[in-house]
Amino acid sequence: MGNVLIVGDLHGNTDHALTVLRVAVRQGCPKVFAVGDFGAWEHMPSGRRYFDVVNRAAKRAGVTVYFLDGNHDKSSLLVEKYGERRDEEGFLVCRKYLRYAPRGHRWEWEGTTFAAFGGARSTDKGWRLARESHREEQAATRRAYGSSRRPLTAGTLWFPEEEMTDDELESLLAQHDSPVDVLLTHDKPRATQPQFNRKNKPECFPNQDRIQRVVEQLRPAVHFHGHLHFRYSETIAAGPGQWTRVEGLAADPEASHHPAYAVDHSWTVLELPHTTGSALAEPAAG
Ligand SMILES: [Fe+2]
Ligand SMILES: [Fe+2]
Numbered sequence: 292m293g294n295v296l297i298v299g300d301l302h303g304n305t306d307h308a309l310t311v312l313r314v315a316v317r318q319g320c321p322k323v324f325a326v327g328d329f330g331a332w333e334h335m336p337s338g339r340r341y342f343d344v345v346n347r348a349a350k351r352a353g354v355t356v357y358f359l360d361g362n363h364d365k366s367s368l369l370v371e372k373y374g375e376r377r378d379e380e381g382f383l384v385c386r387k388y389l390r391y392a393p394r395g396h397r398w399e400w401e402g403t404t405f406a407a408f409g410g411a412r413s414t415d416k417g418w419r420l421a422r423e424s425h426r427e428e429q430a431a432t433r434r435a436y437g438s439s440r441r442p443l444t445a446g447t448l449w450f451p452e453e454e455m456t457d458d459e460l461e462s463l464l465a466q467h468d469s470p471v472d473v474l475l476t477h478d479k480p481r482a483t484q485p486q487f488n489r490k491n492k493p494e495c496f497p498n499q500d501r502i503q504r505v506v507e508q509l510r511p512a513v514h515f516h517g518h519l520h521f522r523y524s525e526t527i528a529a530g531p532g533q534w535t536r537v538e539g540l541a542a543d544p545e546a547s548h549h550p551a552y553a554v555d556h557s558w559t560v561l562e563l564p565h566t567t568g569s570a571l572a573e574p575a576a577g
Pocket of ligand 1: 302328518520542
C-alpha cells in the first residue's frame with residue numbers, strides 16, 4: 292500500500308500540484324494528503340479545471356490525492372456536491388483520483404489510524420468581503436445599464452464555514468473521541484510557538500484552541516498541519532506524560548515569503564505503518 296506524501300497548502304497552484312505528484316512517484320508514495328487550502332474552488336470555472344487537471348495527472352502518476360479543507364476551500368460546496376458520493380473509507384469522491392476528508396473524518400491505512408479536522412480563520416476576511424461587495428456593486432451598475440449577467444459574488448472569496456464552530460467540534464468529538472496515531476488539520480494547535488507565525492493574532496486563537504482541544508482529546512503521536520506557510524517541528528504536551536510531535540508544512544512557492552523557504556519544505560513522507568501507539572511517552576529527540 293506504501294507511504295503517504297503529506298503536503299502543505301497548494302492554493303490551486305497547478306504547477307506545484309504537478310511537482311508534488313512527481314515527488315510522490317519518486318518517493319514511492321501512492322497517496323498524497325494535502326492539509327488544506329488545497330484549491331477547492333469549484334464555484335469558479337478555473338477551480339473545476341484545476342480539479343480535472345490534478346485528477347488526470349494523479350491517474351497518470353498512479354497516485355490518489357486526498358485533502359482536507361483550509362479556510363480558502365469552499366467546503367460547503369464539496370459537501371453539497373459529493374456528500375452522497377463516498378468511497379469505502381468514507382472519503383468524498385470529488386474525482387476518481389481526488390478525494391476529500393470532511394471534518395472529523397477518521398480512517399485507517401496499514402493499521403495506522405488517522406483523523407482530519409479542516410478549517411481555520413482568514414485574517415484577510417475583511418478584504419475578501421469588501422471585494423465581494425465591490426463586485427456586486429459593479430454587477431448592479433451593469434444591470435442598471437441593461438446587462439443580464441448575474442455573476443456570482445457573495446460566497447466566492449470568503450466562505451462563512453471557514454472555521455469550525457464550538458458546537459461543530461463538540462458534536463464531532465461526541466461521535467468519536469478515541470485516540471489516533473496521526474492527526475491532520477489545516478490550522479495549528481494553540482500551544483506551538485513557531486519562529487515565524489503569520490497567525491499570531493487574537494482572532495485566530497479560538498480555532499487554534501479548538502485544534503489544541505482535538506490534540507488533547509485524540510493524543511496523536513504526530514500531527515501535520517498547514518496554514519502558516521512555514522516549515523517547523525515542535526513537540527507539545529497532549530496530556531499528562533504524553534507528547535505529540537507537530538509538523539507544520541510550508542506552502543506552494545507563490546504563497547511562501549519566508550526567506551529560508553525551499554519547495555521541499557512543503558512536503559514530507561509519512562512512512563506506514565506508523566504505529567507508535569497514540570501520544571508519545573517521551574518527547575522525540577531533536
Ligand atoms: Fe494558505
Ligand atoms: Fe490557510
